[in-house]
Amino acid sequence: xxxxxxxxxxxxxxxxxxxxxxxxxxxxxxxxxxxxxxxxxxxxxxxxxxxxxxxxxxxxxxxxxxxxxxxxxxxxxxxxxxxxxxxxxxxxxxxxxxxxxxxxxxxxxxxxxxxxxxxxxxxx
Amino acid sequence: xxxxxxxxxxxxxxxxxxxxxxxxxxxxxxxxxxxxxxxxxxxxxxxxxxxxxxxxxxxxxxxxxxxxxxxxxxxxxxxxxxxxxxxxxxxxxxxxxxxxxxxxxxxxxxxxxxxxxxxxxxxxxxxxxxxxxxxxxxxxxxxxxxxxxxxxxxxxxxxxxxxxxxxxxxxxxxxxxxxxxxxxxxxxxxxxxxxxxxxxxxxxxxxxxxxxxxxxxxxxxxxxxxxxxxxxxxxxxxxxxxxxxxxxxxxxxxxxxxxxxxxxxxxxxxxxxxxxxxxxxxxxxxxxxxxxxxxxxxxxxxxxxxxxxxxxxxxxxxxxxxxxxxxxxxxxxxxxxxxxxxxxxxxxxxxxxxxxxxxxxxxxxxxxxxx
Numbered sequence: 365x366x367x368x369x370x371x372x373x374x375x376x377x378x379x380x381x382x383x384x385x386x387x388x389x390x391x392x393x394x395x396x397x398x399x400x401x402x403x404x405x406x407x408x409x410x411x412x413x414x415x416x417x418x419x420x421x422x423x424x425x426x427x428x429x430x431x432x433x434x435x436x437x438x439x440x441x442x443x444x445x446x447x448x449x450x451x452x453x454x455x456x457x458x459x460x461x462x463x464x465x466x467x468x469x470x471x472x473x474x475x476x477x478x479x480x481x482x483x484x485x486x487x488x
Numbered sequence: 489x490x491x492x493x494x495x496x497x498x499x500x501x502x503x504x505x506x507x508x509x510x511x512x513x514x515x516x517x518x519x520x521x522x523x524x525x526x527x528x529x530x531x532x533x534x535x536x537x538x539x540x541x542x543x544x545x546x547x548x549x550x551x552x553x554x555x556x557x558x559x560x561x562x563x564x565x566x567x568x569x570x571x572x573x574x575x576x577x578x579x580x581x582x583x584x585x586x587x588x589x590x591x592x593x594x595x596x597x598x599x600x601x602x603x604x605x606x607x608x609x610x611x612x613x614x615x616x617x618x619x620x621x622x623x624x625x626x627x628x629x630x631x632x633x634x635x636x637x638x639x640x641x642x643x644x645x646x647x648x649x650x651x652x653x654x655x656x657x658x659x660x661x662x663x664x665x666x667x668x669x670x671x672x673x674x675x676x677x678x679x680x681x682x683x684x685x686x687x688x689x690x691x692x693x694x695x696x697x698x699x700x701x702x703x704x705x706x707x708x709x710x711x712x713x714x715x716x717x718x719x720x721x722x723x724x725x726x727x728x729x730x731x732x733x734x735x736x737x738x739x740x741x742x743x744x745x746x747x748x749x750x751x752x753x754x755x756x757x758x759x760x761x762x763x764x765x766x767x768x769x770x771x772x773x774x775x776x777x778x779x780x781x782x783x784x785x786x787x788x789x790x791x792x793x794x795x796x797x798x799x800x801x802x803x804x805x806x807x808x809x810x811x812x813x814x815x816x817x818x819x820x821x822x823x824x825x826x827x828x829x830x831x832x833x834x835x836x837x838x839x840x841x842x843x844x845x846x847x848x849x850x851x852x853x854x855x856x857x858x859x
Binding site: 396397400402418420421422423424425444451 | 521522526528717719720786787789808809811816
């Protein structure tokens with residue numbers, strides 16, 4: 365399925381019953397240089413909208429909210445040594461964690477690419 | 489906060505926009521927090537080459553003695569620094585103190601011989617001006633020069649870049665100032681800054697600020713730097729940020745700024761809060777500003793508690809990522825009893841204890857030019 369976005373600028377890309385979560389191009393631009401990402405523990409049960417990760421830029425710490433409920437199955441360990449991937453490749457190598465979806469119908473409330481692009485445009 | 493009204497612009501505002509800066513509200517001004525290259529690149533630029541910072545939002549004030557008066561002596565009634573000892577062309581760092589020894593603002597004072605030039609913090613400048621006017625109007629002419637340009641040129645190549653335009657600045661020593669002509673305009677240059685590195689601050693007429701900034705940016709060593717890197721640079725240098733590391737509740741002694749208090753003034757007093765500060769000089773302050781080096785990668789920001797074995801002993805007042813070191817650093821206040829270098833503490837980051845150690849500052853060695 366295609367990528368979907370939250371109003372908090374997280375994206376989720378689902379394969380089977382597992383979603384991969386990261387932050388959008390717009391979000392990384394707003395944050396500036398990322399220097400540390402605090403990713404959630406594998407096995408953690410998370411709720412949609414819950415603060416599950418923290419991105420530290422030089423300037424500030426920002427909470428990352430899960431766009432879906434479920435259980436964390438994997439966290440991107442590579443970000444520990446290469447947090448800059450969040451800036452360089454936010455939709456790819458800069459992913460944060462994977463979640464086994466508890467309630468796939470939640471994704472219906474998220475924005476598709478066109479809706480998100482329009483949302484970002486409305487912010488500027 | 490009451491309605492702050494529209495954001496003010498410095499004389500370089502249009503240039504910031506042209507350079508693609510991200511502009512944010514800061515102390516009532518719309519200021520560049522970063523340019524398109526980003527804070528890490530800007531930080532490295534200022535540490536390895538030269539960077540140009542717009543600091544025109546800061547308050548410049550000129551004091552001139554009224555007939556029969558002494559401006560330095562008058563200013564000493566408001567600050568603990570040795571101002572009467574300033575030779576023409578010398579600059580000093582000091583603080584406006586209050587009756588309880590707290591810090592109203594910190595500032596730079598330069599003597600030109602005929603005048604004292606003060607540079608105060610942007611967020612405090614209106615209050616500072618009112619404070620100066622209240623206490624010094626009888627003895628000094630007080631001229632706020634809030635519309636002038638002020639830019640900082642900082643970094644190991646700042647000297648070669650500025651000397652290309654003004655050869656005489658090459659031999660200026662740290663904490664000295666001089667009138668110079670740049671692009672036909674009379675400017676006042678001091679060899680000082682807020683990065684811990686070599687560099688200059690250049691006060692310009694408002695209507696010449698942009699032309700001079702463009703001239704400096706045309707030098708191959710120089711790139712524009714925003715407030716984001718200004719903060720990470722000063723934190724690496726262990727320098728206080730007013731309103732965070734020092735304020736009306738901290739004394740210069742607690743803030744470990746005793747070095748900035750004149751030797752004679754320590755005994756003679758004569759500044760607001762002198763009795764409190766003199767008592768702390770004699771007996772020690774109840775708490776102390778220290779450097780903190782957290783283990784691992786988590787960043788303890790301002791407000792994080794500092795604890796030993798779960799017992800809170802203080803609070804972080806500035807914390808961030810040090811690009812030069814590639815790791816997190818912080819400063820904060822701890823109880824005097826637990827303030828020794830090497831003390832192991834925990835910093836509470838989002839409720840989780842992060843092991844850290846109290847360390848000497850600066851985190852990055854100062855590189856001032858002392859001739």
